[in-house]
Structures are given as structure tokens and as C-alpha cells.
Amino acid sequence: MTDLRAPERAPDPTPRPSRPSRPSRPDGAGRRRPSGGGLFRAVWRWHFFASFVVVPVLLVLAVTGLIYLFRFELEPLLHPDLMKAEPTATQQIAQPYSAQLAAVQSAYPDATVVSLAEPREDGRSTVFSVELPDGEGRDVFVDPFAVEVLGSMDPDTTLSGTAVRLHADLMAGRVGDAVMELGACWAIVMAVTGYYLFLRGRRARRRRARRRLARSGRPGARLRARHGVVGAVVGVGLLTLLVSGLPWTGFWGAKVQQIATSQGSSLWSTDHGAVSDPVSTLDESLPHSHVQEAPWAQHKSEVPRSEVPEDGAKGVSVANVDTAVAVAEREGLRRPFTVALPSTDDGVFSVIGYAFDAPSDEQTVHVDRYGGGVVDTYGYDEYPALAKVVAQGIGLHEGRSLGLWSFWGAALMCLGIIASCVTGPLMWWRRRPRGRSSIGAPRGRMPLRSTPALLVGIVALGVLLPFFGLSLLVALLLDQLVLRRVPALAGWFDRPDRG
Template structure:
């Protein structure tokens, strides 16, 4: 979304007539052709949709990136425990699970997550009778229940929900997807304008004009942001309700999948604070080609496995701590242990334990994912700033901050150069020369087909421009229609 400067926007001053008077002359024709002006116009109007969307995504993304620092600071009484005496060892967690279940009799214990460090609590994720998620925190050294939180109402939980669908369901999801699609247009057009406008910006800087520094800041920040924005948008599209759902449907028909959820457990972790786990998506386990593991309540051996049994067996299978144990909903369910794979999707693996026999009945991991799902898993880890550790986190955070800068400097530039008192938006005038540049026409069609929501919105905009904006003098003037 780099800034541009086009010296052809203002019509030339008419020459002075003899005697020093300025002759009355017909208005100079407004230039309308050329890629530069057309791209600038699309860049300008796309910003009205893109800026609010990417601003929300950038701010909520920043909160999400630093959730492990923010939440303990906001809830230290729940998310921090005193360090144990030297040499202390953790006892089993099953008594704590029983205690939590007894303390919250109207809720169902869905999962348990081990402490990551000696000062972290043991976390139980519950689901209330009303279907509301609830996280209960327990001191692993004393067994004291520290309290509970609805993860959806925390700062991080609210940011996640806004980031997902603006907390507006399918409508919010569609708005975010539409903004993300047009953000691609903003980034691509911005790079073109950045390159073509470089000489004009240099002249402005040499002339010391008022907006030179602001334009340069916007331009170079956009040059940095553009590539990262494209990566973040593309890696985030699989979550969307239209593009993501349609691509997943096509992938399923082709015998593959973007997602790789292992439905070995009959209940899934529900905590939005626990981001060390593989993301869950409602698709059939292994696309329905593998049997869902179950426990056998009629087995001759009636010993009942506990969460501690499951953790022990999973550790023997090589899963990394801290692990999460998803509990079964009924007698046929299994104890599913999910290993820690925060910064490496290649280590994602689940082990399913028969709750009666206490044996491993199946495993499912990254090596079992379809090739497409492996690609998506890596893209998600990169998108969330966790694939390459601290450098990935810092770079993603820098992208978010840069996007905020773009969202501020862009409107500020318009505000400073807007035509005052003329009843005009001050948009650059220009039309895409599609007939003269067939490759551009092909690119627009391909982008519209690849991104259906973008294609549909583009068609609406073109029809509106052709049959409404151009026909009414007031709208033609306000929108600066060429």
C-alpha cells in the first residue's frame, strides 16, 4: 500500500494573456488513461474497505502474538503459582481432575493441560451446561483451585474472536474475507505505484513540500508491509467461510484435505488460551478413511485408565511436554493425548489410549497428514508468528505495527490533499485500460475466479460504476468519475 505522487493530477495553469489578464478557457480535459492513474484510483477506493479490516486484524493480531505475556500480567492470581521447594516432584493429576469435576458438577471436564513451567498452573478446560467454555486453574504443587475464567471473555479470547469473524458469525467472516481479498489488490497495486511514483516522490522531497516526508514514510513502510501482508492474507484464507470452505470441498473431492484434525477423541479442547495445540477444524478424521479409535467397555480387563496413565503412555511414545489430554465424553471414547508442537508443526502428534485397557489404540500425526494439510499447517504456524521462534514473532509483530502505520498515514495523506468545499472525494481519475492491455484483463479475471468473493464484489462495483455513478451528475462529481 505504498504512497504515490502523480504530478498530472492538477490541470496546468493557463498562460497569461497580454496585459497580465488570464483568459477564460474551457477546463482542461481530465486525464483518464494509463495504468498509473487507474491503479491509483483502485488503490484509493479499495482502502475504504481494506483499512478498517486490516486495522482490526493487525491490532488483534498483536494482542494474539503476545497473549502469553499479556494474560499472566492481567490474571497473575490464576496464571502464576509459587515456585515449589527445591527437589519437589509433581504428584499425579487425576485427583485434581476429580476435585475440579466435584467443584463444578454442572459442567463437563473436556481436557487437561500440563504446566509448561514450574510456575505455571495446571489448566482444566470445561464446558458448562449452556455450552460456554470455562478454564479452571489449579496449583499443581498444592492442588488448590485458583479460580476460573471464560476464555472467550479475556483480552486474548476477545482478540481471537474479533480476528476470526468480528464476533458477528458468518457475516463478520465474510466482511473479513472480502477485506482480505481486496488487501491483495491493495498490495499488488501498491507495489506498482511505489515503483512508478518513485521519481515524483524524489522531486517532492527535493522541493521540501509539506507531504514529502509523510508520502515517503507511507511508501517505504508499504514496501515492507506488502510482501508480509500477502503472506499473512494468503496463509489466513484457509480459515475463511467462503474461500476456505470451497477450497476444502474441492480438496476433499480430489481425495485430499487442507486440514488434518484427528477425531480420535470424542471431545476437543475448547480453551482459546491454549495455543500450543494443533488447531481443530470440523472435518472428518483422516477424511473418513480411517476408523475412529474407541474404548471397549466390555473388555475382560476393566482397569480404568486415568489422565496420568495417558500422559505416561504418551511420553513413552515420544510426545513432547507439556501435553494436553482430551477426555472422552462417554464409555466408548478414548483418552487422547496431544503433544506440544508450538513452533514445529512437523512434531504434531496425538496418542489415543483405551480408557479401560490402558493401552495405546492408535496414533495420528504430521506424517499422516495429506500433503496439502502439511503445507497449510506450516503456513498457519508462520501466520501465527511461531514457526521460527522469536525471529518469526518479532517479524510478524513488526508487520502488524507497520500495517497500523499504513492505516494512519494513508488517510492522513488524503485528508491533507482533499479538495475542500468542492463536494468531491478527491479520488484520482482514471480507468483500467483493459482493452489495450489484455494481460491485465486476464489477470483481473484470474484473480476474480481464484477469489470468488473478490470477483463478485468487483462485478458489483463495475456495474454500479457503469449504470449508476456515471449517469448521475452528483455521484459522477463526488466520486471523480473519469
């Protein structure tokens, strides 16, 4: 058989002239620029720029969320004169709620009492939520033993109330709500890209980890490794918190609720009569499925009403708040109760059972204010399917669905998010370019033409999260219309194809 291989050549003894070395430039212009392609660098670039929007928002959400988690431990320490009440030597038994209600009405004759919340545990005061003539809401605290009004405060001005308001919309109304929703949408993108970077760079980290740490123990390598590990652990919890919080947003949540309502469903409880927007931010008894305007408030379903007796009717027993509590206990609701008081002649007492640690236990009994009978009941089993999902998601979001496991899990998630928000910018600060007019962003271009699936995924995410899609379009337009035509800005933002 003929050998088709070419004969081996003898090595040429003549040395080849060496190429002259290029002079180094102080501004780094002579360095080899990284390729503009590559999914890894492109994902890293978007992860980097997303942090400018995400980090401030996540810091606010994590810190305020941590305060919210511990509000029932913090507030009694900050306001012991209002929230604590002990039996006295002469009075060991709590007095009827009707007597306590009368004390509140006597102390605030011009106010409308909206609801009362039973003491959560021994040694606590009863909380009455009232609305003043100017529309301001206040919590009035009553010693249940001495039937004495201890004082009142605006729940929005407490540490926990301020945290709740910052957590919702930065106390800036629709603008603040839009900023928080924008940050939450990009945080979802940042979490997904972070997982890609963590998994994609795993092999490289394994090869370099020992060499780097053994060579010089560089703090940058350690910091990057810790950031990646913390992010990998926190990422799943972060995505859960973000997705479960979207129903509260002013744009995404409102639009999805509108679509759900048009299909005969709802993200929230459609209870016919329960309060939909409680005055107090500190009432842990209320099921949080009532935070949005329900269909009954939009006159799309009938509200339970009491049977108003005719004038001069004989033998009609007029029920009171204690009657409503007794009826709810007979119906099997969990205590402590929250009781929404009737605001009209034909209104009802709406007794809401304690379901803070179990959304599936949410139950409301509506009691006739005259005869004391049950007008209607509504609970978790009657929720629309979407509302059941949202209720469970809110329970996880607030760290209350699985007892101490979800509580401490949510607390650790908040601490992990804070750590990620601190270590990320710190990594950039340590590796930032010095002596150059550049922000030091990774340089990579998304290979959308060669990866159709990636393009489809980005478009789908932009449709599902409109704030992400719109802001992405704005960023791309700025890149093409501004950065591309201004070399100084292109250099500052490390545009992949600049120059």
C-alpha cells in the same frame, strides 16, 4: 548527390499576437482535466477506493493480531490469581493429574471436563477446559502443588479471547466473517497495486525528492515517501498473512476444503479422534490444524475406540489421565501435553504433543482408557499434502514457526500495517480538495481493451477470490447504472469521463 533537404527559412521578424489568457474560475472548472487513460492513474484510483474497505479491516486484524501474539505474556499479568502457582514449603512436587481432575470434578460436578493442558512453564497452573450444562465453555485453573481449584473464567471474555473473536469474524457471525473475508481479498489487491505504484513511481520520486525536500521540506512529500517505503517492506509479509489466513474464512476456506475433500485430500489434519474444536482459546499446546471439522467427525473414517471389557472381567487395569501422559512420554511426544479426555465408555485419551513452535512436530497418541495401550497414533507425516502446507502457513501466520524470528517478524508486520493504515488516510486528508464537492480520487480508467493481459489477470483474480470478483462486478454496475447517470455523484467520485 542531390540534397533533398528543404532550405532553411529565415526567422519571421513580425511578432505573433499573444492569445488572451482565460479567466480563472473559482470552482476550478477551468483547470485542465487529467486524461482518463493511463494505467498508473487507474491503479492509483483503485488503490485509493480499496482503502475504504481495507483500512478498517486491516486495523482490526493488525491490532487483534498483536494482542494474540503477546497473549501468553499479557494474560498472566491480567490474571495472576488464576494462572500462577508456586510450590509451598510443605509441598514442592506437583501432584498427579488424576488428583487435580478429581478436584475439578468435585468443584464442578455438573460440568463435563473436556481436556487438560499441562503448565507451560514452572510457576503456572494446570488448565482444565470444561463444558457446563448450558453449553458454555470455561477454563478451570488448578494449583498443581496444593491440588486446589483457583477459579475459572470464560476464555472468550479475556483480552486475548476477545481479540481472537474479533480477528475471526468481528463477533458478528457469518456477516462479520464475510466482511473480514471481503476486506482480506481487497487487501491482496491493494498490496499488489501498492507495489505497482511504488515501483512505477520510483524514477519520478528520485528526480523530485531532493528538489522538494530542499525547497520547502513539505511534510506531504515526506509522508508519501514513508508510506511507500513502509508499504514496500510490509507488503510481502501482508500478502503472506492474508494468503495463510484464507483457509480460515467461511466462504473461500469452506469451498476449497469441500473441493479438497472431494479429491481425497484436506486443508486440515484428518486425525481420527483428536479434538477438532478445543474449548479454550488460550491453549498454546494444541496444533492448530484441528480448527475445522475433520473427516472423522463427518463419519467418513473410523474413530479410534477403547476395548470395553465385558461385565465381570477379571484382571483388567483401568487407565487414567496419568497413564495416558506416561504413554505419550514414552512414545516421544514433546511436553507440555494437552490431553483430550474420553467422553464415552469406548472413548480414548488423546494426548497431543507440544508443537506450537514447529508444526512438523505435531503428533497425537490415542490411549486405551482401560488397558492403557496405544490405540492409534497420528502426526504431521500422515497429513495430506495440503494440510502440511496449511499447517506451516498457520505457523507463519501466528509467528511461531521460526522461533523468535517469526514472532518478532509478525509483531513488526502488525506495527507496519497499522502505520500504513494511518499514513494512507492522513495523506488523503492533507491533499483533499477544498472548496469543491469532490472526494479527491485519482482519475484514471483501466486500459483493458488495449491490455488483454490485464483483463485476464483481473478475471483470474476474481475467480480465485470470489468475494473480490463479486464486489468488483457490483462496483462496475453501480458505476454504469448510477454514477454515469447522476452528474453530482460522478463529480463527487471524480469519475474519469464525467461531463
